[in-house]
Structure formats: structure tokens, C-alpha cells
Amino acid sequence: MPKSWxxxxxxxxxxxxxxxxxxxxxxxxxxxxxxxxxxxTRRKKGETKxxxxxxxxxxxxxxxxxxxxxxxxxxxxxxxxxxxR
Numbered sequence: 680m681p682k683s684w685x686x687x688x689x690x691x692x693x694x695x696x697x698x699x700x701x702x703x704x705x706x707x708x709x710x711x712x713x714x715x716x717x718x719x720t721r722r723k724k725g726e727t728k729x730x731x732x733x734x735x736x737x738x739x740x741x742x743x744x745x746x747x748x749x750x751x752x753x754x755x756x757x758x759x760x761x762x763x764r
Contacts, residue, residue: 684717685726692717 684692692713699709721727743751 684721688717688721688726691720 695713695716696709699712700706704712718727
């Protein structure tokens, strides 16, 4: 485990590794899965320096207006099509 991982991430790694082993994965595969999962979580939470494009995509706003969303929902027959304004 890299030094940059916090104690919380170390625990997460061990938990995922044990879980993968209990599901029948080999030790090497379980380690790889656990490390990849922990690193993915660290990227999502902004715990890495990284300049990747997945760095903060949650803040993106929808390009559709409210009326466009209603029309799209109406075409699908969804709940928004039955809402009153």
C-alpha cells in the first residue's frame, strides 16, 4: 500500500481484499481489485493531485431547460409529464 493512503483507505483496501478472496478470487486478483477500487474512490473524493478529466464532473449542470425536460418526460410517459405547473 502506498504511503499516500490514509488509515481509512488502508482499512478499505483490506476489507475489499478479504471480500474478493471470500468470493473465490485469487490473492493476486483480490489485491489488484482492492487497489483499483481504493484508487478510484480517492480520485472521486479529490484525494489525489491528478489532472485527469474525471476530477470533478459532479458539478456539471444539465443543458436542458425545465420545459425541455417536461417534454422529454411526456414523450416517455414519466411522472414529470403529469405534474402541474
